[in-house]
Amino acid sequence: MLDISSRERVHVETLPATPDDMGVCDAFEQFVPVGKPDAMNAPHPPKVAGIDSTVPAPAHTVASVATGTSPIAPANPQTAPGALLQDRLAGWVSDLTTLHELTERLARTSSLDEALQELLRAGAALVGARRGLVVLEPADGRGPDTMIGLGLARADLGHIETIPRSAVPYGRILDGLPGTDDGIAVPDLLAEKGLDPRHREVAARLGYAASYTLPLTPDEAAADADAAQAAETTRRLGAAVWLYDEPAEPSERQRHLIGLYARYAAEHLARLLELERARASMATMSEELLPSRLPRIPGVQLAARHRTSPYGGGDWYDALPLPDAALGLAVGSVTGAGPSAVAAMGRLRASLRAYAVMEGEDPVAVLSDLELLLRLTEPARSATALFGYCEPALCRITLAGAGHSPPLLLGERRTEFVETSVSAPLGMLACWEAPSVEIHAEPGETVLLYTDGLLHRTGDPTDRAFARLHAAAAGVPQALRRDPGAIADHILRTVLPEGRETTDSTEDVVLLAARFE
Incomplete structure (x- = not known):
């Protein structure tokens, strides 16, 4: 006292x-x-x-x-x-x-969807509401545009989207209409004069009687009021809405607290939005540098699966027709992550295609030329690679590897890793060369080529990761063994359970499956 x-x-x-x-x-x-x-x-x-x-x-x-x-x-x-x-x-x-x-809880979120859900939960606690939704619609038009609900099913959000945009507070906020900068409170929705009939119908269907809506706009200093208004309009990310089951509105103190929280949340969302856009750009760039479709060659079925790292990795795959009804199969990985690794991957893959067309029947010569190119043009970078000269008519693949994981052969009577020669990655030695090996498959068997990212994303030591991959291949149901795409999907689901397939890892994942008919 x-x-x-x-x-x-x-x-x-x-x-x-x-x-x-x-x-x-x-x-x-x-x-x-x-x-x-x-x-x-x-x-x-x-x-x-x-x-x-x-x-x-x-x-x-x-x-x-x-x-x-x-x-x-x-x-x-x-x-x-x-x-x-x-x-x-x-x-x-x-x-x-x-x-x-x-x-603090919001700052620990690392993805846009997770942050939006946390924003809704925290806001509902601050204003005393039970349900809500957030509409993400960046004013710069670059997206992504989405709507996420709290306590609302996807069908409920669909009903809300049928209300005319000008009849809902979040629509007026997103359109930048005057008087919406500090939020809009509707304490008794059904008592509102001139309420849109569709809005009344949806509110009655979903059982809410009041709402409180706030804009999501990061803070930005401006020289004058007009500039501040223009900056706010161009930086607006979206709007958050909280719904009350009974007529109600937040108190003045609740409005102040949710206003402080919303401004911080908007800054956090802006950072995550830029990160999400960068990741999407990296994924698009990686996909564009890989084959848009796989070739159709008699005697063999092909399927590929590629999971791009959010940071942009350097894993690649390729399948290209060669003379004499042959097929070139390749997987590889460039060290590093980010745009530089993606660009290096594109250059290396394009070079390998050229060498494969010229001397694909000799996989060792292909990788030797690739190693020389890498050492001369990018001396600070190394890469692993596996190239196979496939002859579908003979069910045979001649392989050469440079520091890469061995292929996996799976069929009705066997599931085993192919014995390959021990070799260093490209760019690690003054002169690379290693003997090739031949794989003789039976009709109906599948050869699986993959990158190390599949093993690394498991989080297990190398020996356990290989054991997990072997067990997943051996456990492919008989009904799926005729489809190489189904085989690849089953292995991904089994080897990378519990969301590890989409985790924020620095490793790409590549699977290339070739099934002989």
């Missing part, structure tokens, strides 16, 4: 009643006791970050003042000011603690 000197007159009732009150830390200065030691008369502490002095006092603070016996002064002038300050400070600390916990 603060000790307030009786010689100092205090008007306590003015603290919570004034809209622009001084705030907690300024109040400390006014209530400094007279005649105390210098330590107590020191300058008041700096304001706590995040406290806005214009925010009205919490409801319980106002109530505590109202309990006094006199409308002018509290019952005990010696202790009431200290109790008021403690109560006010407790309210601020509670609010800051809540915001800190919610923003």
Whole structure:
């Protein structure tokens, strides 16, 4: 309890009643006791970050003042000011603690969908709602555009989307109409005059009677009001809506808290949005550098699966027709990640195609030429590669590998890794060369070529990862063994369970399956 000197007159009732009150830390200065030691008369502490002095006092603070016996002064002038300050400070600390916990949880999200869900959950807790939705529609038109709901099924969101855009608050916010910058509260939806009939019908169907909508706009300083308005319109990411089951609206204090949280959330979403766009661009670039379709060669069926790393990896595959009804099969991986690795992958794959056309019947010569090119043009980079000269009529593949994992042969009577010669990756030695091996398959058997990313994404040690891959291949159901695409899908699902196929790994995953008929 603060000790307030009786010689100092205090008007306590003015603290919570004034809209622009001084705030907690300024109040400390006014209530400094007279005649105390210098330590107590020191300058008041700096304001706590995040406290806005214009925010009205919490409801319980106002109530505590109202309990006094006199409308002018509290019952005990010696202790009431200290109790008021403690109560006010407790309210601020509670609010800051809540915001800190919610923003910490939001900051731990690493994907756009996860962040949007967390935004809805936190916002519902702050405004006292049970359901909500967020509409992501960046004003720059670059997307992605999406709608995510909390407590709303996909069909419910579909009903909401049938409401005319101009009849819903989030539509007016997204269109940048005047008066929507601070949010829109609809405390009693069904009592609104001029409510769109479709909006009334959807609200009755879904069972909500009120809503509160906020824009999602990252902060950006502007020189004047017009520039600020233009910047806000161009940077707006979307809008968040919370739905009440009964007529209601958030209090002034709830609006302030959700406003602080929404501004932080918009900054976080803007960063994740840029990351999502960069990942999409990297995935598009990688896919464009790989074959758009696989060739059709009599006697063999082909299927490929490629999972691009969000950071842009350098794994590739290829299948190209060669003279004499032969087929060239290749998989490989360039070290590194990002745009430079993707570009290097494209150059290496294009070079391999040229060497395969010229001397594909000799896989060792193909990789030797590729190694020389890599060493001369990109001396700071290395790569692993596996190239096979496939003769479908003979069910035979002649393979040469450079530091790459061995192929997997699976059929009705056997599932085994192919024995290949031990060799270093391309670019690691002054002169690369290793003997080739031949694979003799039976009709109906499938040869599976893959990159190391398939093993690394399991998170297991190398020996366990190989065992997992072998078990997945051996366990392919008989009904799927006639389709190389189904075989590849089954292996991906088995080797990379629990979402590891889409995890944020730095490793690409490539599977190339060739089934002999």
